[in-house]
Amino acid sequence: DVKVTQSSRYLVKRTGEKVFLECVQDMDHENMFWYRQDPGLGLRLIYFSYDVKMKEKGDIPEGYSVSREKKERFSLILESASTNQTSMYLCASTAGQGTFGNTIYFGEGSWLTVV
Amino acid sequence: SQKIEQNSEALNIQEGKTATLTCNYTNYSPAYLQWYRQDPGRGPVFLLLIRENEKEKRKERLKVTFDTTLKQSLFHITASQPADSATYLCALATGGFKTIFGAGTRLFVKA
Numbered sequence: 274d275v276k277v278t279q280s281s282r283y284l285v286k287r288t289g290e291k292v293f294l295e296c297v298q299d300m301d302h303e304n305m306f307w308y309r310q311d312p313g314l315g316l317r318l319i320y321f322s323y324d325v326k327m328k329e330k331g332d333i334p335e336g337y338s339v340s341r342e343k344k345e346r347f348s349l350i351l352e353s354a355s356t357n358q359t360s361m362y363l364c365a366s367t368a369g370q371g372t373f374g375n376t377i378y379f380g381e382g383s384w385l386t387v388v
Numbered sequence: 389s390q391k392i393e394q395n396s397e398a399l400n401i402q403e404g405k406t407a408t409l410t411c412n413y414t415n416y417s418p419a420y421l422q423w424y425r426q427d428p429g430r431g432p433v434f435l436l437l438i439r440e441n442e443k444e445k446r447k448e449r450l451k452v453t454f455d456t457t458l459k460q461s462l463f464h465i466t467a468s469q470p471a472d473s474a475t476y477l478c479a480l481a482t483g484g485f486k487t488i489f490g491a492g493t494r495l496f497v498k499a
Contacts, residue, residue, distance in 0.1 A: 306485075313396065315491040318486060321485050323485065365431075373419070373483055379431030382430065
């Protein structure tokens with residue numbers, strides 16, 4: 274069964290802390306994504322990666338960075354956490370050319386609260 | 389601006405009835421439209437994909453229609469069950485790496 278695994282389900286961090294969210298997929302997918310999901314706003318794309326060491330900004334990259342050192346692993350980094358980054362973060366992956374016509378496989382989500 | 393709209397109000401229906409959820413979009417010309425199911429506290433799970441040249445797609449009790457003239461997709465669950473209670477997300481793929489998601493409609497099926 275295909276799987277996208279997010280290492281932390283629930284985190285509470287303090288304002289100004291550096292936060293790492295880790296994601297691993299076991300499907301040998303080329304593309305990986307980080308979204309955040311807030312009530313009433315739908316999923317918003319933060320960053321994506323189409324290959325190892327490659328990254329592209331999504332719609333809301335400010336305050337975030339990413340790292341993809343291995344094909345199966347994609348990390349989201351909050352350089353200095355702020356309360357407006359309290360949200361649910363979803364990692365996802367797809368095969369082939371982006372998300373165009375491809376099934377998006379999501380992880381279970383990481384609930385981050387910044388206090 | 390580009391927009392996807394799904395009913396923000398929850399849909400409550402009786403078990404056995406057909407649930408119909410709506411997805412409207414503006415200023416897009418999507419080549420594909422997808423529907424996902426999301427349970428509380430979980431990630432979305434893919435259900436169906438329909439292409440712009442397809443009018444209708446079925447999978448077991450699920451049916452999706454895609455009207456590019458009306459810029460609308462309808463998602464139907466026939467013979468609904470309490471286990472169908474979840475949030476359903478509409479998603480548009482216009483090309484490349486970006487898929488645009490709606491905020492979702494919450495469905496409650498009462499026994």
